Amino acid sequence: MSLLASTKLRFSHAASVALHHYADWRIGATSLEKHCYKTSDSVLLTFDDYGSQSEVSEILQVLAEQQVKAMFFLQGDWAALHPELVHSIAAAGHVVGNHTVTHPVLLGLSPEVIKQEISQGLPGLWFRPPQGRYNAAIRELARGLGYAICYWTIDSRDWAGTSVVEMRHTILQELKPGAVILFHLHGAHTRELLPTIIADIRKDGLELTPSTESWQLPPAYL
Numbered sequence: 001m002s003l004l005a006s007t008k009l010r011f012s013h014a015a016s017v018a019l020h021h022y023a024d025w026r027i028g029a030t031s032l033e034k035h036c037y038k039t040s041d042s043v044l045l046t047f048d049d050y051g052s053q054s055e056v057s058e059i060l061q062v063l064a065e066q067q068v069k070a071m072f073f074l075q076g077d078w079a080a081l082h083p084e085l086v087h088s089i090a091a092a093g094h095v096v097g098n099h100t101v102t103h104p105v106l107l108g109l110s111p112e113v114i115k116q117e118i119s120q121g122l123p124g125l126w127f128r129p130p131q132g133r134y135n136a137a138i139r140e141l142a143r144g145l146g147y148a149i150c151y152w153t154i155d156s157r158d159w160a161g162t163s164v165v166e167m168r169h170t171i172l173q174e175l176k177p178g179a180v181i182l183f184h185l186h187g188a189h190t191r192e193l194l195p196t197i198i199a200d201i202r203k204d205g206l207e208l209t210p211s212t213e214s215w216q217l218p219p220a221y222l
């Protein structure tokens with residue numbers, strides 16, 4: 001075999017190994033990641049992606065009225081177009097996390113592209129991979145860029161247009177101390193559900209995460 005051919009073969013083998021490595025199905029969020037490194041039993045609300053001005057304002061208004069602080073995992077491309085909305089979220093005392101720039105499914109992308117998607121996204125301590133799909137290699141890349149993964153324990157499925165009744169049912173059925181609930185700023189019925197579900201959670205004797213409790217540096221980094 002010529003040198004060129006063997007080099008090509010080695011290269012393509014290395015490339016396919018790398019691709020395979022990054023394309024593995026996610027290994028599953030650890031318990032720390034599911035609970036976003038929370039150490040208390042309080043419940044954490046999280047809101048992902050992007051929203052219109054009115055969607056963002058309405059959610060911020062309910063959270064302010066109810067004195068709840070939440071985490072927002074925002075897409076970098078949307079944030080760049082709406083700095084005033086990102087500012088209003090952060091100024092209200094909520095925590096903004098990284099959700100990549102363009103929201104691609106990271107599995108199967110090259111390490112370079114994954115790094116770019118994360119490093120050019122919003123700065124902070126927390127990273128939530130789009131669709132929650134990641135593996136150990138992606139976790140390590142995020143960690144290398146200074147981010148800890150924040151997953152969730154309850155998916156409201158608001159992204160699928162799920163009704164208020166159904167979302168409430170799912171959340172209350174799965175609600176446990178330490179829960180992290182996944183919502184989206186653009187969820188069709190999220191704003192309608194929010195005041196009710198906050199009242200439900202409190203009626204269950206659970207606290208919603210106060211402003212400073214869960215977003216310190218994750219223990220893994222201390």
Ligand SMILES: [Zn+2]
Nearest residue numbers: 048049130131
């Ligand atoms: Zn998302």
